[in-house]
Amino acid sequence: MAEIQLHNTLSGNLEPFVPQKPGEVRMYTCGPTVYDYAHIGNYRTFVFQDILRRFLKLRGFQLQHVMNLTDVDDRIIANAAAAGKNIRDYTEKFAQAFFDDCKTLSIEAPEHWIRATDHIDDMVQLIERLQKKTFTYASEGSIYYRIAKFPNYGKLSKIDLTGIQAGARVDNDRYEKESARDFALWKAPKPGDHFWETAIGPGRPGWHIECSAMAMKYLGETLDIHTGGIDLAFPHHENEIAQSEAATGKPFARYWLHAEHLLFEGEKMSKSLGNFFTLRDLFAKGYKPAALRFALASVPYRKQLNFTFDGLTQATNSVERLRNLADRLQQGNFPAGKQSGMIERISKAHEEFDTGLSDDLNTARALAAVFDLARDANTAMDKGEFRQGDVDATQQFLVTFDKVFAVIEDNDAQKLRALGYGSADAGPSDAEIEKLIAERIAAKKKRDFPTADSIRKELADRGIILEDAKDGSVRWKRK
Numbered sequence: 169m170a171e172i173q174l175h176n177t178l179s180g181n182l183e184p185f186v187p188q189k190p191g192e193v194r195m196y197t198c199g200p201t202v203y204d205y206a207h208i209g210n211y212r213t214f215v216f217q218d219i220l221r222r223f224l225k226l227r228g229f230q231l232q233h234v235m236n237l238t239d240v241d242d243r244i245i246a247n248a249a250a251a252g253k254n255i256r257d258y259t260e261k262f263a264q265a266f267f268d269d270c271k272t273l274s275i276e277a278p279e280h281w282i283r284a285t286d287h288i289d290d291m292v293q294l295i296e297r298l299q300k301k302t303f304t305y306a307s308e309g310s311i312y313y314r315i316a317k318f319p320n321y322g323k324l325s326k327i328d329l330t331g332i333q334a335g336a337r338v339d340n341d342r343y344e345k346e347s348a349r350d351f352a353l354w355k356a357p358k359p360g361d362h363f364w365e366t367a368i369g370p371g372r373p374g375w376h377i378e379c380s381a382m383a384m385k386y387l388g389e390t391l392d393i394h395t396g397g398i399d400l401a402f403p404h405h406e407n408e409i410a411q412s413e414a415a416t417g418k419p420f421a422r423y424w425l426h427a428e429h430l431l432f433e434g435e436k437m438s439k440s441l442g443n444f445f446t447l448r449d450l451f452a453k454g455y456k457p458a459a460l461r462f463a464l465a466s467v468p469y470r471k472q473l474n475f476t477f478d479g480l481t482q483a484t485n486s487v488e489r490l491r492n493l494a495d496r497l498q499q500g501n502f503p504a505g506k507q508s509g510m511i512e513r514i515s516k517a518h519e520e521f522d523t524g525l526s527d528d529l530n531t532a533r534a535l536a537a538v539f540d541l542a543r544d545a546n547t548a549m550d551k552g553e554f555r556q557g558d559v560d561a562t563q564q565f566l567v568t569f570d571k572v573f574a575v576i577e578d579n580d581a582q583k584l585r586a587l588g589y590g591s592a593d594a595g596p597s598d599a600e601i602e603k604l605i606a607e608r609i610a611a612k613k614k615r616d617f618p619t620a621d622s623i624r625k626e627l628a629d630r631g632i633i634l635e636d637a638k639d640g641s642v643r644w645k646r647k
């Protein structure tokens with residue numbers, strides 16, 4: 169197996185990935201701010217993290233992965249107040265929608281899914297540690313981090329700080345902060361705002377301290393991997409480093425991985441620009457969960473991803489091609505024996521798949537490996553050269569592929585129904601199902617696999633699963 173190389177934003181280089189403790193990876197992901205529904209740009213980043221965790225698991229690592237929900241910030245406090253709700257009630261709907269979306273996109277649950285508001289004490293304790301080490305100062309009831317005291321500030325994002333280094337003091341009378349770049353660890357409450365009464369005074373945490381406190385609580389003072397979208401590198405992750413390393417004197421995270429943005433019509437997809445789609449927007453247009461996951465995963469994470477509907481249609485076709493191959497393997501009655509060279513061909517695909525993902529999660533290369541094999545296997549089947557003895561190895565390769573990409577297993581219809589799509593369709597009647605199954609058996613007899621596949625797909629889309637028995641009979645059940 170190839171050595172895993174990951175691009176570390178900290179060094180700016182590809183580095184061999186070696187966790188601190190052999191066999192175990194401690195990873196932190198900045199989760200969503202739950203003031204609204206997440207959009208597919210956000211999910212580009214979350215799917216990348218899922219591919220990363222699934223690949224590491226495939227390679228035998230045990231994951232300790234934490235993802236937080238930022239359920240307190242200025243927007244949440246303002247929106248909750250406007251809706252006359254407390255913070256938990258206001259954010260719950262969006263937190264649930266996020267969990268649902270993750271399930272829908274087959275994003276695995278991390279080992280710890282945690283909320284910022286459950287960790288206020290941990291944040292207060294971390295701020296107290298920073299206070300003792302004089303990295304903080306108070307101003308008008310808020311507590312700020314003194315960046316000038318942390319010489320390594322900027323090492324992640326390589327930001328130019330000449331304007332705020334020692335000597336570039338800002339007039340204290342006109343500014344509440346010593347330096348324009350200093351950031352709030354703790355914010356004084358404004359009248360009417362929700363606040364917590366704590367040992368460091370009334371108020372609420374700043375965004376950055378949340379992640380430092382929660383990451384170190386669950387994963388220890390030095391994490392193996394910290395991930396997020398590229399827009400988080402500065403200032404959020406830079407500030408996390410400043411807080412954590414000032415408090416502990418140890419490196420905070422060893423590998424920093426950042427996903428490039430998803431763009432729509434040339435611009436970053438974002439709530440503030442209004443150029444966004446939620447998952448629900450796309451499902452309402454008839455697109456399927458696996459196709460969206462495929463589209464989001466197919467471009468390597470350090471490249472910008474231009475989202476288009478054509479691209480999503482292509483992803484739909486790509487997923488279908490793989491599912492058809494999986495079906496042909498399951499249903500086909502191939503001549504006995506092994507095709508000369510096929511086992512070597514499959515093991516080459518395995519190797520190329522692994523090499524692609526080991527190369528900083530080059531998903532495009534990993535996908536090329538599976539589609540090349542799919543083409544060769546389909547061609548062999550069309551020519552009647554594919555042999556029964558190669559079925560297992562080909563299936564095993566597809567199973568390995570799907571442990572990371574998770575698009576072949578077809579539960580789109582079930583997922584959509586769980587979200588309330590398609591519930592108006594009560595599904596086909598028993599008689600209709602039997603009729604379609606008979607048509608499919610007839611098509612298969614004529615070796616008209618495209619028709620047989622499209623009938624299977626039509627039934628699957630309407631919630632009916634077919635199971636082909638060895639004796640040629642077909643059982644079906646409603647999902």
Ligand code: AMP
Pocket residue numbers: 198199200201202208209210211212213396397398399400427428429430431436437438
């Ligand atoms: P937020 O809920 O705004 O904190 O964002 C959640 C995650 O989505 C963060 O890791 C962001 O960096 C990421 N993100 C936001 N917009 C995009 C985008 N257009 N493309 C990729 N990732 C994004």
Ligand code: ZN
Pocket residue numbers: 197198199379404
């Ligand atoms: Zn964070």
